[in-house]
Amino acid sequence: LAKTTQPISMDSYEGQEVNITCSHNNIATNDYITWYQQFPSQGPRFIIQGYKTKVTNEVASLFIPADRKSSTLSLPRVSLSDTAVYYCLVGDQQAGTALIFGKGTTLSVSS
Amino acid sequence: GAVVSQHPSWVICKSGTSVKIECRSLDFQATTMFWYRQFPKQSLMLMATSNEGSKATYEQGVEKDKFLINHASLTLSTLTVTSAHPEDSSFYICSAPTGSKNTEAFFGQGTRLTVV
Numbered sequence: 001l002a003k004t005t006q007p008i009s010m011d012s013y014e015g016q017e018v019n020i021t022c023s024h025n026n027i028a029t030n031d032y033i034t035w036y037q038q039f040p041s042q043g044p045r046f047i048i049q050g051y052k053t054k055v056t057n058e059v060a061s062l063f064i065p066a067d068r069k070s071s072t073l074s075l076p077r078v079s080l081s082d083t084a085v086y087y088c089l090v091g092d093q094q095a096g097t098a099l100i101f102g103k104g105t106t107l108s109v110s111s
Numbered sequence: 112g113a114v115v116s117q118h119p120s121w122v123i124c125k126s127g128t129s130v131k132i133e134c135r136s137l138d139f140q141a142t143t144m145f146w147y148r149q150f151p152k153q154s155l156m157l158m159a160t161s162n163e164g165s166k167a168t169y170e171q172g173v174e175k176d177k178f179l180i181n182h183a184s185l186t187l188s189t190l191t192v193t194s195a196h197p198e199d200s201s202f203y204i205c206s207a208p209t210g211s212k213n214t215e216a217f218f219g220q221g222t223r224l225t226v227v
Contacts, residue, residue, distance in 0.1 A: 043205075043221045044155070104154055
């Protein structure tokens, strides 16, 4: 499984756009990039998934360059409730393969 | 959307006793489920892979006789912490992939185990 590297922490203010970048230099051809959000004492929650270029949903956007060696999760106009740990995971679609979590990025949003 | 439910959400037990945690897929069948453990301020650590109808696969360093996993049906996996000790106190989380896209997994709400 490809290893991922993210910043340990980030700080932001309400209303700002937050971009969290993840490096995954050894990503394989069949690997997808998935981001999860985790609040304290809760299980992780799926945010967004992509393979290449750009993916957008009602929560976030995911930008993936052509070489796919990195990806950027973009959270538009964050609020206090976006304070959480964000995990970038890389893996293939093979059923039965567990998700391996890195350290994640702790995002702190202040007013 | 797909839902994975864990029970209980929290439990306190005495040292030496056993605790069972349930993980259910509510609206889909899961032949495979995963169990994680998370200590404070740390990431999720994969403990084992639970396979319906067969033995679980444990990660290196995880004692299979201490953490008993049973996956008797397509919607239920259980983790039993046997002879619990204070160092087993942790946040236990299960997850299940929902379909062909393995990485699109859903997680239970977690179980906070405190051993006193």
